[in-house]
Amino acid sequence: MTTLVLASASPARLATLRSAGIEPRVAVSAVDEPAVLRAAGAVPPAQAVLLLAQAKARDVAPGHPGTLVLGCDSMLELDGEVLGKPADAAEAADRWRAMRGRSGRLHTGHWLVDARDDGRDVGGEPVEVGATSTTVVHFADVTDAEIDAYVATGEPLWVAGAFTIDGLGGSFVRGVEGDHHGVVGLSLPLLRDLLARRDVTVTALWTLLPS
Known part of the structure; x- marks a missing residue:
């Protein structure tokens, strides 16, 4: 039986795999x-996330012989600026x-x-393959009160771009162009x-x- 190892602490990525039967x-x-x-x-954002995913998978793989090891990393790009996890609540609100x-690229x-x-x-070395999923995300024109309420939940402090599409932040995403699983953090079609x-x-x- 083939075993997949997820080199990530992300609950969203784990939930995505489980929802797909893995x-x-x-x-x-x-x-x-x-x-x-x-x-x-x-390096461009699309390459940066690939390098980080590669580093994570390579770090974990030696401890899991006989398996397939998957590393992932996500970043939001807005106006050419890369947005990872916010440092604190104030930064999340500013984001x-x-x-x-507006719209960004995840x-x-x-x-x-x-x-x-x-x-x-x-x-004798493990074969490695990789690729990047890019999805355009359209954000709702949320109010200051909605932003403050969302940031107060703590959810945006733990994710790239300070939002989720599969949690409370889903109400503030008007739509996506591309694979919505990629926005969650793991593209099932790409996998x-x-x-x-x-x-x-x-x-x-x-x-x-x-x-």
């Missing part, structure tokens, strides 16, 4: 994300005042390390494509089938 192992990486980005220098009534990097015995290259590149069907990972 029960992964969870192993949180110890990657220093700012250090990875400093080493990369000036929302800048985002309301980039989610995915990196898959094939640590199975038959997934290694001729040199299927990456698995296929390693000759694995997504159905081979189904364990949580409805009774």
Whole structure:
């Protein structure tokens, strides 16, 4: 049986996989994300999230031989500026005042390390594949009172871009162009494509089938 390891502490990513019938192992990486980005220098947001996803998957993979290890990372791009998790409530509120009534691009990097015995290259190293999902997000023209109430819940402090689409913040998203799973933090269609590149069907990972 093929086992998927999710190299992420994100409850939303875990819930997304479970909703798709996949029960992964969870192993949180110890990657220093700012250090990875400093080493990369000036790179576009879509590449930055891919580098972070790669670093997370590579950090976790050695401890999970015989599995497929998936790393992910997300960033919101607004007017060319990259917005990760806000530092505090004040920054989250400022972000929302800048985002309301406008549109941003949510980039989610995915990196898959094939640590199975038959997934290694001729040199014995795990084969790796990766790609980035990009979705345009249209934000509602929310009021100051709505922003203050949302920030007070604490939800926007834990996610890239200071919003969720699958929680309280879903009321403030007018629509998306692209895969909405990518906005949650893990694109299921893209995962299927990456698995296929390693000759694995997504159905081979189904364990949580409805009774």
